[in-house]
Amino acid sequence: MDQDQNSPEISLAEQADLAESFVRELAETMGITLEFTRHEMKDDILRIEAAGPDIGVLVGHGGGTAQAVDDLVRTVLQRAGGTIREGKIRIDIGGVRARRAEALEGFARRIADEVTETGRDIALEPMDRVDRKIVHDAVAALEEVASRSEGEGPQRRVVVFPSAE
């Protein structure tokens, strides 16, 4: 908040154009042609999925390169409009983010089952805010369990617990 106070806020559509042109240019420099599709998600999140025949280079081992591209997009957007809040635009290289979210939801439901069976809290590994939100949303859809976040910074983690009857 203390820096870039004078940067104008830019609209979600402008952010999307900027994100897309950055990733397109990056891919073209690597000799890769991408197609982009935009998906409006809940909570005003715009997921931009990039696809193409040679997308694997940008996905990387375990999606590591895809995550790095998303980090760089966020940095580019912060520079363009210093006041934007983190995380409205999500670049999803090769759809890994969507698949990862599905896997994480499944994991959250299995943890929830375990909490329901044992009646005990389960603390998950530390996760970033995006992943925590996916877990919280998955847990919120279930009746027998609830969730909260604990810890600070990189140690912040989700705790799933039985909801009060």
Place this chain on the structure above:
Amino acid sequence: MSDLAPTARAVCDLVVRRIVDHPDEVAVAVSETGSVVRLEVSVADGDMGRVIGRRGRVAGAIRTVVKAAASQDDVEVEVEFVD
């Protein structure tokens, strides 16, 4: 020299220029040590913080993407940020 890891260099140059306030002051120097190509990135004084990022996250992302680009050149690269 100019034919060492051209894709990695171009990607490194592009990415760093897009995130700094002074793109004209970005320079990427290339050297070769054995089988490893070293990219030494220098930026304007005030831009180093942005290029490194909180907990080195931006620098890590740049390294990851540049290494991916280097696979197109069939070489191994190291990226260093120099003052």
